[in-house]
Amino acid sequence: MNLTNLLTSFFSLFYPNLCVICREPLLDGEEFLCLCCFINLPKTNYRHHANNRASDRFSGKIPVEKATSYLYYNKGGAGQKLVMDIKYKGNIYLGKWLGQLMAKELHKDDFFTGIDCLVPVPLHPHKLKKRGFNQAEIIAQGISSVTHIPLETKNLYRSEANVTQTRKNVYERWKNTSGIFRIKDKQMFEGKHVLIIDDVLTTGSTLESCAVSLLETVNIRISLLTIAIT
């Protein structure tokens, strides 16, 4: 055992790493989640179905090649706990790890075949400054590290801050997000298949708004991926 491991073990006696979901102390070899919570992750398994609840949310609205979400997001459930730990507790390591975990599974089913570029949903610069990171970008970094698909974070940007969506209905959310994303260079994604990435898919209005802006590009194809779906 080297010094770092020895010190880690020593400190973990007093400050044990806890499972993000059940808050029980983690055992050696467990990372972020205990084995029980890991096995019981509320996976959607949408990847086995081309038409699923994620893609249904966009049907008739925008042309999407494929769309999927990895986990169910229920109040107080594992999906919510994971997303909140990343977003509000700043657990960026968990975000990357979860992105990698999702990517490894989807990779087996050729979900990423033909995808040229990963585009995380941008945060407004003010919010980015306040939070210090964009959770969608952190997740996308994890995906990129597994798939080696390049990340593009500058070309799509948020033009104005929208107020929090939490207490808004479907129409208000749509109105709140329509037209807030812009593209700097409309040629960059020409002829490309772009995968837009976000943390949670709720009404789909944010992803839809991103897609509408990206669709101004000639011959672009768009797919969507989120960690969780409500």
Ligand SMILES: [Zn+2]
């Ligand atoms: Zn647990």
